[in-house]
Amino acid sequence: MSDSGLDAVKLDGAGPVYDQIRRAIRDLVLNGTWTPGTSVPPEHALMERLGASRMTVHRALVQLAREGLITRRRRSGTVVASPPASHAMLDILSIPDEVRQLGQDYAFEILSRRDGKPAAEVAALFELKRSEPIVHLVTRHLSSGQPHVLEERVIHLATVPAAADEPFETMPAGDWLLQHSLWSQAEHALSAVAAGAREAELLAIGRGEPCLLVERRTWNQSAPVTAVRLLYPGGRHRFVGRFGPYGQV
Structure with missing residues (x-):
């Protein structure tokens, strides 16, 4: 050093x-x-x-x-130390790894990015204070050229200030965070939702088709790191976890 x-x-x-x-x-x-x-x-x-x-x-x-x-x-x-790569409740891999384990080619595209204080609808969606500086990203992940999952993410700049200068051009935000930030707590929620018009268009599915929504938040001590909403086409995905009496196997 x-x-x-x-x-x-x-x-x-x-x-x-x-x-x-x-x-x-x-x-x-x-x-x-x-x-x-x-x-x-x-x-x-x-x-x-x-x-x-x-x-x-x-x-x-x-x-x-x-x-x-x-x-x-x-x-x-x-x-x-490197931050832990495993997740509470479900062992969800990084999305590039998730795609490659399916034997598919991975790619991603950033559909929108906004830095600064969150818009009213983003603050409501992620339960943010309007004064919190964030990076707000919408990313589409592709599996051999086909939509794999739609990601909407906020990164808290007070906790991860380096995100402000990262273009996320060569690595998606989730993987970048695993390499450049630490988290000590994680929360996951799973729910079934119907695809709205824009979501259906971006995922190449019919409007109203069932989707699996994975919502994840991470904190470092009491400081929020990131919150993300991952929308998977329900007909193309299933999540499997194997558990023993003492946790995941």
């Missing part, structure tokens, strides 16, 4: 020093300053930078590792 990376570790003066170090590094990870795979400064560098003892620095890093924010390796050093 560069000197500027080490300089970014700043203590706030509140509480035990080990917890100040933990919070300083945690915040750099959660706000995207240190992305997954970034090398964390070694203990001796943090000791010198912060004027802390080895035991104090070690305690902070151990706690961060327990929280899943960093990964400590004996030979290669400590790095920012």
Whole structure:
């Protein structure tokens, strides 16, 4: 890591020093300053930078590792951990992986994008405050050239500020978020809905045909990361989960 990376570790003066170090590094990870795979400064560098003892620095890093924010390796050093890719309730893969597992070619197209405060209808749909800065994306995912799923997503810029500068031209937003943000809680809801006129046109189905709506929200601690609505043509998809007495198998 560069000197500027080490300089970014700043203590706030509140509480035990080990917890100040933990919070300083945690915040750099959660706000995207240190992305997954970034090398964390070694203990001796943090000791010198912060004027802390080895035991104090070690305690902070151990706690961060327990929280899943960093990964400590004996030979290669400590790095920012990759966010988890599995999902609560249903093990829904990334949409590109979902398509490729079907043996189809994947592609996507962004139908619309708006950055800034949400429009009234978007705020109502996603239960947002009108003052919250977001990225609002509508994306159509394709399977061998045919509509696979229609995605409408909001990304909270207060939690993931890097999304403002990402064009999402080479990677869909969902996969980009898995690589560039962390989440600690997820909520899923499934429902059956009828396709409206525009939705039917975009999915190449008849108006009123049944669709499966997957709604997902993720948070990092108490801060919202993203909310997404995935509309699948009901006749083309089914979701299968296998469970044992202790959870998914």
